[in-house]
Amino acid sequence: MKNEHVFDLLKEEEVERVDSLSKDYVRFLTTVKTERVCVENFVDELKKRGFDELNPKQGFFTYRNKFLACWKSGTKPLTEGIKIIVSHIDTPRLDLKLHPLFEEMDLSFLKTHYYGGIKKYHWVAMPLALHGIVVKRDGSSVKIRIGEEDNEPVFTICDLLPHLGRKKQEEKKLSEAIPAENLNILFGGIPFEKKAKGKKEEKERVKKRILKILEDRYGITEADFVSAEIFAVPAGQAKFVGLDEAFIGGYGQDDRVCAFTSFRAFLEVTAPSYTTLVLFMDREEIGSEGNTSAKSRIFEKLIYRLIKAQGLPPTPDNFFEIMHHTKALSADVTAGIDPNYLEVHDKLNDAKVGYGVVISRYTGHGGKYMANEAHAEYMGYLRDLFEKKDVVYQVCSMGKVDEGGGGTVSKYFASYGMDIVDIGPPLLSMHSPFEILHKGDLYMTYKAFKVFLES
Numbered sequence: 002m003k004n005e006h007v008f009d010l011l012k013e014e015e016v017e018r019v020d021s022l023s024k025d026y027v028r029f030l031t032t033v034k035t036e037r038v039c040v041e042n043f044v045d046e047l048k049k050r051g052f053d054e055l056n057p058k059q060g061f062f063t064y065r066n067k068f069l070a071c072w073k074s075g076t077k078p079l080t081e082g083i084k085i086i087v088s089h090i091d092t093p094r095l096d097l098k099l100h101p102l103f104e105e106m107d108l109s110f111l112k113t114h115y116y117g118g119i120k121k122y123h124w125v126a127m128p129l130a131l132h133g134i135v136v137k138r139d140g141s142s143v144k145i146r147i148g149e150e151d152n153e154p155v156f157t158i159c160d161l162l163p164h165l166g167r168k169k170q171e172e173k174k175l176s177e178a179i180p181a182e183n184l185n186i187l188f189g190g191i192p193f194e195k196k197a198k199g200k201k202e203e204k205e206r207v208k209k210r211i212l213k214i215l216e217d218r219y220g221i222t223e224a225d226f227v228s229a230e231i232f233a234v235p236a237g238q239a240k241f242v243g244l245d246e247a248f249i250g251g252y253g254q255d256d257r258v259c260a261f262t263s264f265r266a267f268l269e270v271t272a273p274s275y276t277t278l279v280l281f282m283d284r285e286e287i288g289s290e291g292n293t294s295a296k297s298r299i300f301e302k303l304i305y306r307l308i309k310a311q312g313l314p315p316t317p318d319n320f321f322e323i324m325h326h327t328k329a330l331s332a333d334v335t336a337g338i339d340p341n342y343l344e345v346h347d348k349l350n351d352a353k354v355g356y357g358v359v360i361s362r363y364t365g366h367g368g369k370y371m372a373n374e375a376h377a378e379y380m381g382y383l384r385d386l387f388e389k390k391d392v393v394y395q396v397c398s399m400g401k402v403d404e405g406g407g408g409t410v411s412k413y414f415a416s417y418g419m420d421i422v423d424i425g426p427p428l429l430s431m432h433s434p435f436e437i438l439h440k441g442d443l444y445m446t447y448k449a450f451k452v453f454l455e456s
């Protein structure tokens with residue numbers, strides 16, 4: 002058995018589609034950097050296309066502005082099962098702490114708490130933007146998005162100069178070289194008012210001026226930070242990478258590449274025979290905790306609503322009958338083999354960049370702990386589907402056994418009884434501020450999702 006490169010198998014008419022899809026994706030990555038913005042962006046698109054909230058034929062459902070589901074009803078009844086694609090729209094980042102603002106040596110900073118699996122050294126000495134919302138006591142909210150436009154300032158976390166970093170950083174383990182408590186964002190440096198002669202020096206004058214700016218521009222006070230969600234993310238645009246523009250580089254491709262491709266595939270499907278349901282989950286990067294995550298029971302609520310909308314009694318019997326016949330894809334990225342770090346990969350079993358969408362039959366760690374593993378029967382079904390529809394795909398695991406591992410949302414959905422498997426493109430530099438995707442893999446991921454929903 003031999004895997005083949007996407008560009009060896011692309012049909013003439015597909016080459017241009019790869020490029021136009023890639024350009025749309027670069028624009029999407031540049032604008033959408035948080036789960037809230039992703040939900041907003043998709044809901045706008047759905048409304049434009051005539052989708053209504055909770056419409057049984059073609060509708061959508063949002064929860065707490067961070068979880069989105071959208072569906073098109075099929076010609077077959079729900080009890081024959083549905084087709085689900087689920088991805089996640091949260092990404093590793095730096096959250097502002099609850100009391101973030103402080104001043105030291107006439108420099109003002111914001112304290113952060115990292116969210117998800119980051120390598121801390123990635124986040125220093127680079128431009129950062131702030132995205133999020135502040136909710137005030139009266140329930141009104143202020144959107145924050147600073148650092149993306151040409152005329153806006155950016156923010157940064159300063160690193161130690163090499164001249165003084167020998168003991169403090171270079172002799173340490175990578176994971177300890179930059180402590181989490183040092184990930185403080187440089188936020189200001191001009192004092193509030195000139196020091197009056199003979200008067201005792203006022204404290205925290207820089208912070209005072211920063212607070213004044215926050216109040217004037219956004220109407221927020223220092224106390225409002227406790228009811229805010231503000232994230233620091235890499236500032237700037239996603240870009241094509243490589244002289245031949247083979248790759249797309251940008252922040253948050255795990256897993257917004259699957260959100261983008263599954264949403265695009267979903268919109269294009271017409272008159273499906275099974276009801277198609279596409280889900281966008283939150284909190285995957287921290288283990289799917291909380292009421293917008295895959296571990297919450299929001300999915301059940303949604304299915305019961307769809308059952309009622311079809312005029313069926315909303316019983317557990319009906320729920321599990323549907324789940325029993327349901328086929329699902331857990332759309333998430335995996336690690337592509339990096340030729341510079343072959344020692345962590347199993348060349349025979351890991352994913353090659355440019356060789357198409359990857360079915361990861363199982364994830365987990367050690368002896369397949371914490372893993373959902375797709376059954377042989379379901380793998381057989383997907384193989385046949387992808388072969389028939391010319392989807393370039395590879396079936397892989399991630400890394401050498403006992404080298405590490407990871408998990409996705411698939412096991413939470415598997416617990417309802419549906420068949421589900423992890424599938425998505427391979428990335429290089431995964432979980433870094435500038436993740437790398439091959440555009441051939443982008444296209445084949447989209448194609449795989451589309452043929453799955455249409456089947």
Ligand code: MN
Pocket residue numbers: 089255256285333334
């Ligand atoms: Mn992921």
Ligand code: MN
Pocket residue numbers: 255286432
């Ligand atoms: Mn991840």
